[in-house]
Amino acid sequence: MGEHHHGPAKGLKRWIFATNHKDIGTMYLWFSFAMFLLGGAFAMIIRAELFQPGLQLVEPGFFNQMTTMHGLIMVFGAIMPSFVGLANWMIPMMIGAPDMALPRMNNLSFWILPPTFLLLASTLFMEGGAPAFGWTFYAPLSTTYAPPSVTFFIFAVHLLGLSSIMGSINIVATVWNLRAPGMTWMKMPLFVWTWFITAYLLIAVMPVLAGAVTMMLMDIHFGTSFFSAAGGGDPVLFQHVFWFFGHPEVYIIILPAFGVVSQIIPTFARKPLFGYDSMVYATASIAFLSFIVWAHHMYTVGMPIAGELFFMYATLLIAVPTGVKVFNWITTMWRGAMTFETPMLFCIGFVVLFTLGGFTGVMLSMAPSDFQYHDSYFVVAHFHYVMVAGAVFSMTGAVYYWLPKWCGRMYSEPMGKIHFWISFVGFNLAFFPQHFVGLAGMPRRIPDYASQFADFNMLSSVGAFIYGGSQILFLYNVISTIVAGKPVSDDKVWEGAEGLEWTVATPAPFHTFAVPPRVK
Amino acid sequence: MCFKAKRLHRLALGPVLSLLGLTSRLAWSDDTKVNQINMPVSVTEVGASIYNLHMTIFWICVVIGVLVFGVMFYSIFAHRKSRGVTPSNFHESTTVEIAWTVVPFLILLVMAVPATTTLINVYDTTDADMDILITGYQWKWKYEYLDEAGENLTFFSNLSTSQEEIYNREAKGEHYLLEVDEPVVVPVNSKVRLLITANDVIHSWWVPELAVKRDAIPGFINETWFRAEREGIYRGQCAELCGRDHGFMPIVVNVVSQQKYTDWLSDKQAEAAEIKALMAQTFTLDDLVKRGKDVYARDCQLCHGANGEGGIGKAIAGSSIATGPVATHLDVGIYGVSGTSMQSFGKQLNDVDMAAVITYQRNAFGNNMGDMVQPLDVFNHKQGQ
Numbered sequence A: 001m002g003e004h005h006h007g008p009a010k011g012l013k014r015w016i017f018a019t020n021h022k023d024i025g026t027m028y029l030w031f032s033f034a035m036f037l038l039g040g041a042f043a044m045i046i047r048a049e050l051f052q053p054g055l056q057l058v059e060p061g062f063f064n065q066m067t068t069m070h071g072l073i074m075v076f077g078a079i080m081p082s083f084v085g086l087a088n089w090m091i092p093m094m095i096g097a098p099d100m101a102l103p104r105m106n107n108l109s110f111w112i113l114p115p116t117f118l119l120l121a122s123t124l125f126m127e128g129g130a131p132a133f134g135w136t137f138y139a140p141l142s143t144t145y146a147p148p149s150v151t152f153f154i155f156a157v158h159l160l161g162l163s164s165i166m167g168s169i170n171i172v173a174t175v176w177n178l179r180a181p182g183m184t185w186m187k188m189p190l191f192v193w194t195w196f197i198t199a200y201l202l203i204a205v206m207p208v209l210a211g212a213v214t215m216m217l218m219d220i221h222f223g224t225s226f227f228s229a230a231g232g233g234d235p236v237l238f239q240h241v242f243w244f245f246g247h248p249e250v251y252i253i254i255l256p257a258f259g260v261v262s263q264i265i266p267t268f269a270r271k272p273l274f275g276y277d278s279m280v281y282a283t284a285s286i287a288f289l290s291f292i293v294w295a296h297h298m299y300t301v302g303m304p305i306a307g308e309l310f311f312m313y314a315t316l317l318i319a320v321p322t323g324v325k326v327f328n329w330i331t332t333m334w335r336g337a338m339t340f341e342t343p344m345l346f347c348i349g350f351v352v353l354f355t356l357g358g359f360t361g362v363m364l365s366m367a368p369s370d371f372q373y374h375d376s377y378f379v380v381a382h383f384h385y386v387m388v389a390g391a392v393f394s395m396t397g398a399v400y401y402w403l404p405k406w407c408g409r410m411y412s413e414p415m416g417k418i419h420f421w422i423s424f425v426g427f428n429l430a431f432f433p434q435h436f437v438g439l440a441g442m443p444r445r446i447p448d449y450a451s452q453f454a455d456f457n458m459l460s461s462v463g464a465f466i467y468g469g470s471q472i473l474f475l476y477n478v479i480s481t482i483v484a485g486k487p488v489s490d491d492k493v494w495e496g497a498e499g500l501e502w503t504v505a506t507p508a509p510f511h512t513f514a515v516p517p518r519v520k
Numbered sequence B: 001m002c003f004k005a006k007r008l009h010r011l012a013l014g015p016v017l018s019l020l021g022l023t024s025r026l027a028w029s030d031d032t033k034v035n036q037i038n039m040p041v042s043v044t045e046v047g048a049s050i051y052n053l054h055m056t057i058f059w060i061c062v063v064i065g066v067l068v069f070g071v072m073f074y075s076i077f078a079h080r081k082s083r084g085v086t087p088s089n090f091h092e093s094t095t096v097e098i099a100w101t102v103v104p105f106l107i108l109l110v111m112a113v114p115a116t117t118t119l120i121n122v123y124d125t126t127d128a129d130m131d132i133l134i135t136g137y138q139w140k141w142k143y144e145y146l147d148e149a150g151e152n153l154t155f156f157s158n159l160s161t162s163q164e165e166i167y168n169r170e171a172k173g174e175h176y177l178l179e180v181d182e183p184v185v186v187p188v189n190s191k192v193r194l195l196i197t198a199n200d201v202i203h204s205w206w207v208p209e210l211a212v213k214r215d216a217i218p219g220f221i222n223e224t225w226f227r228a229e230r231e232g233i234y235r236g237q238c239a240e241l242c243g244r245d246h247g248f249m250p251i252v253v254n255v256v257s258q259q260k261y262t263d264w265l266s267d268k269q270a271e272a273a274e275i276k277a278l279m280a281q282t283f284t285l286d287d288l289v290k291r292g293k294d295v296y297a298r299d300c301q302l303c304h305g306a307n308g309e310g311g312i313g314k315a316i317a318g319s320s321i322a323t324g325p326v327a328t329h330l331d332v333g334i335y336g337v338s339g340t341s342m343q344s345f346g347k348q349l350n351d352v353d354m355a356a357v358i359t360y361q362r363n364a365f366g367n368n369m370g371d372m373v374q375p376l377d378v379f380n381h382k383q384g385q
Ligand code: HEM
Pocket: A136, A250, A251, A253, A254, A296, A297, A298, A315, A316, A318, A319, A322, A357, A358, A359, A360, A361, A362, A364, A365, A366, A370, A373, A374, A375, A379, A382, A383, A386, A387, A390, A391
């Protein structure tokens, strides 16, 4: 005990043995940003190869390694850890808790990540190359026909699952046990609610993913035939197991983003969220429905028609609570007094572009039309609208929103706005044309394409370079804020902000709420 | 240059036209496929209803989008602090909340009806006029026209675009990456049932204009169908990531008149009969080498190099296998080498071609073995082991 209670340890020890939720949150955020840049670099290679028809830069085999690693790193290395980082920083401060409930486990769940991604990245240098079977790793391409590095990939997935499960248990335990007196369930900020539900989703589906990769491991090394028809197994079983994890996974990615947007929009509209209760119920229904729609990713595998119909109807249903969310954000803006600082811009960008992604989602859920859309660039466009303009935009907005609270300095507003507009234009240039080529017949995951798709692909590549480049500006803005931003000292950084996190000093001291606040 | 300018012109016009709802028709002639921005209308009835479903949902989304974003942008414009407004404090309204749950639900209910009927139609594979068994291989398609008498017509369909074009050493042709050596030929207005499976990993057979996409899964046979109502050449690609050359296994379906189809079929059957006759024949070394050279260029060169120098695969020139015992050499050719990119060619090449190419490899690139392999040797080798 003693000294460690008052301030952080010095030097490297502070980080390696970190148990403070803010330090761990910071590490998560920086780590995920590093992964974002790495996954982004792979995306740049992909888009550079696709700049023109023909093979110019990379061989098809390596191209497949790039698409696979890009997807895996973005989903598991960038988006998920960034929201865990945000949860670490904000949940205790939002519910008036002194820290996370399980600080040592918190340390472990973070420190599993860097070696895991090192392991995953090292497969690029292995004999036979990195995994090249897509982030969805369908068997038997990922078993019988996989490069030897697949075993390391499986191990990496296990470790990631471990880390996510520990992170989720921590969040669940914190929310159950450490709420300040008076912080009843229906007073919890929406970010806390969405994360609380997400944590349960993670605990439910991560073991399923672990099961899928374990069956792969058995098939590859121990002679079983879970996914091999020749031995009595079924390759489609893999897809069912994978998507039973995979569809809830996409909501794991987006629910915390919903939470962020539901915090930021009321602040800059200077008006409370229109329907708090319905937002909570919508989140819960989305979470529930996300368990019964997985096979909409598999309409073309040849399911019986009853199965197709069930998954189609269930998927259509998800659009209802998703719509409720969008309507709520807009009615929150309605008759507010809005200002458009960078976090708000990113949230408005989120609402517009996520909704477009939702529209294409509804289109994709129609099984007969999906026979045309499936595995085409139309799907690529869809999920980048929901994952990049959705999850990543909201995360970017969140960083701008809470950065002054975290470091006591204000970022450069003009630079933030420029970052937003470049991102917005670059993103749309990159991904909107992908709807066109997808509908016109361009399959996804190909290193080269027919000449008729050339112009839109070139546009798309230019857009991707612009969006990628704008992240350097973001990095610069954040670092220059931390080092030399204009100091802010108001507890309430934003005029319209509500919530316990704005009642602590700015910058947030190392320990907050050592004595629980009383919530009225 | 002129070509480029025209393309750019189209690029600028495309989205504008689409907004006017004109493209679906324009997209039709072969010419305007460049920069096409919408789903092809399809030449099958099912495809047309899929297209209509697609456009219906699209327009519903457009209307909802205009309403929702209209409200939002109006609010962004009118309810901004810089205009001096004071924020109101209203929130929660059960009526509004019930409305915006029930209305979307009803819209979805309406949309589910055409989706369901179309799906039922897609799944109705009864009363087909003919059956084709399609097998996906890494990285080509095999087509087998099933015949009641058991005389199935079988052939492989490979990408015919040259490596020179792919690696930008030659100008790209009009159907770059969407051309094959042997297209599927089917008669117009006939219900063609497709039985789809795969030999190795999962592939997916997709031809947008026929509105067919169905996964080819090893060990399972999927069924689907189409009835093309217009003659023409329809091109598609494999749609499921299947390894290195996933982007290089196109599909070409040639829909022709009944008469042309019958002619084509009898030509093909005659060809098959000829091969059968050849199988029993004994060839001279020269004949085998000559035939083998073509087979090599078509099926081996990509990996083993034009001069047998190797590349993706091992060198043939001076290789211990090509200059070793014939039986081992045949093993490699027929069964492949598992765990490497050397696949098994035993099913893909007929025995004549296999004999020819093995003989060629043993007598080319400085491998002067002087021995030869006859079709019968290949046949016996396959039976014997
Ligand atoms: C209204 C809500 C949504 C609906 C109805 C919907 C529907 C669908 C459907 C039917 C597919 C399968 C398309 C195909 O492969 O043919 C799909 C793919 C996908 N969706 Fe959504 N979606 C929605 C929202 C989201 C959200 C919020 C996310 C994530 C943040 C998301 C992420 C994805 C991803 C990653 C894929 C592609 C996975 C892959 O094959 O690699 N979607 N969506």
